[in-house]
Amino acid sequence: MSENRKIGMVSLGCPKALVDSERILTQLRTDGYEISPDYEGADVVIVNTCGFIDSAKAESLDAIGEALDANGRVIVTGCMGVNEQEIRDMHPQVLAVTGPAQYEAVVSEIHRHAPPPAKHDPYTSLVPPQGIKLTPRHYAYLKISEGCNHNCTFCIIPDLRGKLVSRPIGNVMGEAERLAAAGVKELLVISQDTSAYGIDLKYKLDFWGGRPVRTRMKELCEALGELGIWVRLHYVYPYPHVDEIIPMMADGRILPYLDIPFQHGNPQVLRRMKRPAAAENTLERVQRWREICPDLAIRSTFIVGFPGETDEEFEDLLEFLEMAQLDRVGCFTYSPVDGAKANELNGAVPEEVKEERWHRFMQLQAEISRKRLGAKVGSRQRVIVDETGPEGAVARSSADAPEIDGLVHIQDGQELAPGEFAEVLIEDSDDYDLFARLDG
Secondary structure, eight states, X not given: OOSOOXXXXXXXXXXXXXXXXXXXXXXXXXXXXXXXXXXXXXXXXXXXXXXXXXXXXXXXXXXXXXXXHHTSOEEEEEGXXXXXXXXXXXXXXXXXXXXXXXXXXXXXXXXXXSOOOSOOOTTTSOOOTTOOOSSOTTEEEEEOEEOOOOOOTTOOHHHHHOSOEEOOHHHHHHHHHXXXXXXXXXXXXXXXXXXXXXXXXTTOEEEETTEEEESSHHHHHHHHGGGSSEEEEOSOOOOGGGGGTHHHHHTTSSOSEEEOOOBOSOHHHHHHHTOTTTTSXXXXXXXXXXXXXXXOEEEEEEEESOTTOOHHHHHHHHHHHHXXXXXXXXXXXXXXXXXXXXXXXXXXXXXXXXXXXXXXXXXXXXXXXXXXXXXXXXOEEEEEEEEEETTEEEEEOTTOOTTTSOOEEETTOTTOOTTOEEEEEEEEEOSSOEEEEEOO
């Protein structure tokens, strides 16, 4: 039996699942395993699945099949692992199935099916302090909690990942410091509900840097703001206490960016969705935030065609979009999810109506985005570089999260390096991107 053990990994789904994959690989590397770049060279392949919607399930099942065809020895984990029988019905030959965030169970199954080397050189299998990262060196996801306490009718995340479990703030900040020390220039804070951070711990007092700090969103943002790197907040619900974060953005301590999954703009639809903060006057709150921090960029996601959505409710959504003037927006047509309470609601919207509403929504948002980006032409922006090539550099501004938002194309940025900050002059724009030259 060879002592050279190699593990392959396929990571699907959201950034939270990516963090799970990083933790699994970090532990396996610590145990002396090597990471295989392909299926054929691996002793076992791990497929970290997504099980949120039907298309994600189909992608996960296809990925499992591809790994089995190429390797034959596959361990499945992630959200779809909650429905083990569904996986085994299609792929009975998988070695093991575990659920999301079950790191120890995954590692245990790896040990069982591909025992770790009896001896490994600690100098060649050392893991960097920040662990194994699957993102580019200059940015990283910082997961602050697991699970969710909400009962949104279209969502099954609490069934997949359980109730909210926040990480103590000292633990989170220790990881953030290690990432910053390793050269990470941008931290993307993620969870199912970042605004709820610490509620389950009753905002328990913890320690960081030798001083007491409460496990709470405001204190977390204050601490992260001391690191001197970009800090970007995702999955923030518009609760009143988010108001406390906006002055930090205006002061430059954290990025003026909020990812807020509004999902709809009509109160009746939001109530049928059982969305948290459904009763809040969101438009007024957004207006106050922008008065405090004019540079604030807001991204969001919406669902059209939710069961019972009338023409009038959809028009309310378009009016909300017009009034809110959001910077970055994604939109999905409603799709039933196995186990979701929304499946029991009356008033299914015909597919052709969903599609028509989606196109109208996206057309309006494209116009809004075009105008908001056009207003930046002539301004000077600080950007972070993601890629460089013969045609220049591809970067992002403070208003752009990686992989989901727009880009800043720097025509004369050939000499820049990934992870480098640059000052640029915005010369042009389109519906989604900015075009710039180096400033000075």
